[in-house]
Amino acid sequence: MSDFLIIFSAVLLALLLQPLVRKNAGNIWSSVSAVNFVRRNGAFLSLYLILAVVAWVVFMIILPQLYMVDFSFRHNLPLAEIGGPKDVHTVKNYQYLIFGRETDEEFLNWLHLTVFLKTMLASIFVTLLDLALCYPIAYYMAQVAKGGKARLLILALIVPFWVNEILRAFAFRILFGTGGVINSFLIYLGIWDEPFDFLRADVGLYAGLSYAYILLMIFPIFNAIESLDHNQIEAARDLGAPWWRIHWRVVIPHAKPGIASACTMVFMLSAGALAAPQILGGPSSLWFTQVIYQWFNTGGNWPQGSAYAFVLLIACIAFVMTVMKIFKVSLGEITK
Amino acid sequence: MSADVELDHLTIRFGDFTAVRDAHLKINGGEFFSFLGPSGCGKTTILRAISGFNDPTEGAVRIGGRDMLGIGPNKRQTALIFQNLALFPLMTVAENIAFGLEVRGVNKLNRRDKAMQLLDLIALKGQGDKLVSELSGGQRQRVAIARALAVEPQVLLLDEPLSALDLKLRQHMRTELREIQQRVGITFIYITHDQGEALTMSDRIAVMSAGRIQQVGDGSTIYDHPETAFVASFVGENNPLQGKVLSCDQEFAVLDCGIARMRARNPGGLEAGDEAYVFIRPENLKLSTKGDTAASADTPENSFTAPVVSEAFEGAVRLISIQGPSRKPIIASIPNTGEAQPFTPGLLLNVCFSADQAVALPLGDLADE
Numbered sequence: 001m002s003d004f005l006i007i008f009s010a011v012l013l014a015l016l017l018q019p020l021v022r023k024n025a026g027n028i029w030s031s032v033s034a035v036n037f038v039r040r041n042g043a044f045l046s047l048y049l050i051l052a053v054v055a056w057v058v059f060m061i062i063l064p065q066l067y068m069v070d071f072s073f074r075h076n077l078p079l080a081e082i083g084g085p086k087d088v089h090t091v092k093n094y095q096y097l098i099f100g101r102e103t104d105e106e107f108l109n110w111l112h113l114t115v116f117l118k119t120m121l122a123s124i125f126v127t128l129l130d131l132a133l134c135y136p137i138a139y140y141m142a143q144v145a146k147g148g149k150a151r152l153l154i155l156a157l158i159v160p161f162w163v164n165e166i167l168r169a170f171a172f173r174i175l176f177g178t179g180g181v182i183n184s185f186l187i188y189l190g191i192w193d194e195p196f197d198f199l200r201a202d203v204g205l206y207a208g209l210s211y212a213y214i215l216l217m218i219f220p221i222f223n224a225i226e227s228l229d230h231n232q233i234e235a236a237r238d239l240g241a242p243w244w245r246i247h248w249r250v251v252i253p254h255a256k257p258g259i260a261s262a263c264t265m266v267f268m269l270s271a272g273a274l275a276a277p278q279i280l281g282g283p284s285s286l287w288f289t290q291v292i293y294q295w296f297n298t299g300g301n302w303p304q305g306s307a308y309a310f311v312l313l314i315a316c317i318a319f320v321m322t323v324m325k326i327f328k329v330s331l332g333e334i335t336k
Numbered sequence: 337m338s339a340d341v342e343l344d345h346l347t348i349r350f351g352d353f354t355a356v357r358d359a360h361l362k363i364n365g366g367e368f369f370s371f372l373g374p375s376g377c378g379k380t381t382i383l384r385a386i387s388g389f390n391d392p393t394e395g396a397v398r399i400g401g402r403d404m405l406g407i408g409p410n411k412r413q414t415a416l417i418f419q420n421l422a423l424f425p426l427m428t429v430a431e432n433i434a435f436g437l438e439v440r441g442v443n444k445l446n447r448r449d450k451a452m453q454l455l456d457l458i459a460l461k462g463q464g465d466k467l468v469s470e471l472s473g474g475q476r477q478r479v480a481i482a483r484a485l486a487v488e489p490q491v492l493l494l495d496e497p498l499s500a501l502d503l504k505l506r507q508h509m510r511t512e513l514r515e516i517q518q519r520v521g522i523t524f525i526y527i528t529h530d531q532g533e534a535l536t537m538s539d540r541i542a543v544m545s546a547g548r549i550q551q552v553g554d555g556s557t558i559y560d561h562p563e564t565a566f567v568a569s570f571v572g573e574n575n576p577l578q579g580k581v582l583s584c585d586q587e588f589a590v591l592d593c594g595i596a597r598m599r600a601r602n603p604g605g606l607e608a609g610d611e612a613y614v615f616i617r618p619e620n621l622k623l624s625t626k627g628d629t630a631a632s633a634d635t636p637e638n639s640f641t642a643p644v645v646s647e648a649f650e651g652a653v654r655l656i657s658i659q660g661p662s663r664k665p666i667i668a669s670i671p672n673t674g675e676a677q678p679f680t681p682g683l684l685l686n687v688c689f690s691a692d693q694a695v696a697l698p699l700g701d702l703a704d705e
Binding site: 229231232234235236237238239240241242245249250253254 | 423
């Protein structure tokens with residue numbers, strides 16, 4: 001193991017542990033609650049819970065990810081040379097995403113950067129589209145529909161998701177294809193004569209992605225709006241507010257944490273989606289995850305792939321944090 | 337500016353359930369009018385019909401002579417104060433108060449001015465930038481009133497706004513509400529199940545039960561001259577004694593109530609042979625021990641002898657339960673003079689009352705205890 005890795009992981013570990021350490025220092029309450037935790041659950045159960053959680057977090061989450069981080073800073077070497085003199089750390093994998101090969105004519109690696117930006121923008125678009133579609137549904141379920149009707153609606157939303165992702169994606173192909181249901185119907189109606197290629201225009205992709213995450217958008221918002229006292233809506237109405245202002249001034253501010261957590265999830269998942277872009281994406285469209293997949297799979301270049309994957313991850317986190325800062329939502333709020 | 341409110345044979349049904357039956361009355365402009373009744377009697381439904389959240393199934397609601405059908409709550413000249421106040425927790429006190437003005441497109445500066453003015457009125461000067469959660473119960477109450485008054489409504493509707501407050505504060509807010517009403521001079525329509533609130537604040541009261549308006553009148557009329565068995569038993573304490581009417585003259589009826597013959601006022605036009613209740617208030621019963629001749633009835637009928645069941649001490653008054661004709665005892669209250677003279681259970685008492693202070697009314701639902 002080289003010095004670089006030791007320093008790197010030490011810094012990373014310090015960064016990860018720093019908030020915990022800071023919280024515990026002088027915080028007697030937490031140690032008391034730890035004792036309470038043991039007292040409540042018994043020694044054996046407490047030990048099991050702590051070990052299980054620690055093992056889960058360390059072995060299933062932190063270590064593999066750290067390994068991938070390390071990987072992304074290495075050369076793609078044949079098996080024989082791993083651990084040899086050539087096996088040193090490098091930033092060339094990250095460099096490649098931005099500048100491409102040194103022999104390239106262009107200064108920047110426009111091909112991949114474009115795909116990256118397009119993925120981010122398209123994910124934002126999918127998130128906003130989902131928000132626009134789901135907010136009214138969530139509001140209706142939470143404040144308007146009464147008992148049985150709301151339950152029926154929830155069931156109608158959940159049951160279609162028993163169909164697996166691949167099947168659903170291919171069903172969307174049938175729906176949006178040139179010989180698909182929508183085209184046939186529109187031609188039958190005489191709206192147009194030539195079939196329109198929805199898949200080439202990425203309509204199928206956006207529709208598929210939006211639909212895939214509809215539940216993740218609806219339920220956090222539904223929960224948030226449901227906790228709003230209906231009298232507040234009526235009070236605003238009684239004071240003369242039209243419907244849009246009631247939403248703008250009363251419902252949305254109340255539901256903001258729910259909206260933030262829903263949008264975060266949908267954005268992260270659509271940026272990281274693979275199956276839907278693979279199946280529904282038009283020939284010209286390339287999702288960034290597909291590039292990553294190619295590096296790992298066909299390219300056989302794991303270090304390059306993990307570098308790309310981490311760039312996507314960090315860009316997504318940074319974007320989400322920035323947006324949350326702008327809308328003044330804290331991370332603690334969205335877990336409520 | 338105040339407006340009168342007219343309920344024209346208003347009936348409101350929810351599916352099979354009739355919440356309000358044929359309510360027909362007129363509330364005058366500038367009046368403090370209360371709807372009094374137990375929970376579930378339909379009083380809140382009436383209030384919501386006036387504010388526009390419920391539509392009449394039959395009949396009409398008219399405000400200032402204008403039929404309100406099809407006019408939404410946001411377009412009516414009414415402001416509603418909710419039972420739980422429904423202040424906006426994410427807005428400051430001033431923003432809450434000025435919300436109605438913001439909606440009406442009043443600019444920020446004028447909104448601020450008006451909010452300041454109202455904060456002054458409710459004695460919360462300089463607290464406009466606080467959050468609602470930082471205020472006490474009574475202060476929130478006043479903010480809710482200010483928020484409603486800010487839009488200068490012609491009718492202010494109040495849905496049991498004091499029920500969440502503790503006793504002392506509630507009594508204080510009664511006088512305060514009455515003062516505010518007299519100062520702004522608009523129509524107040526007040527919903528309550530608390531007869532003390534209704535009696536102390538209102539110009540007139542409508543007593544409701546099971547969706548029906550039982551009686552409309554000022555406080556003393558409702559208390560002294562109830563028209564139905566429900567009103568007699570709901571407003572104040574009352575002892576109902578069931579009996580059969582034996583005879584009646586112009587004003588009075590004589591009933592056979594089992595333990596005695598009783599003579600009572602007959603405002604409802606009972607006739608001989610009718611089953612009816614005689615109501616006597618606890619404070620109108622005179623008690624004397626056997627052999628003591630200090631108290632006697634003005635007529636031979638209204639007097640009987642019965643044993644004491646128990647006694648309860650209430651501070652200002654002592655409540656004595658006396659064995660009556662039914663399982664439920666007759667309650668008498670006597671002022672506590674400090675000279676303790678215990679009414680031990682089993683002690684035989686002469687009980688009598690004046691016929692003027694008793695009222696005979698047709699059978700009907702009584703208020704639940």
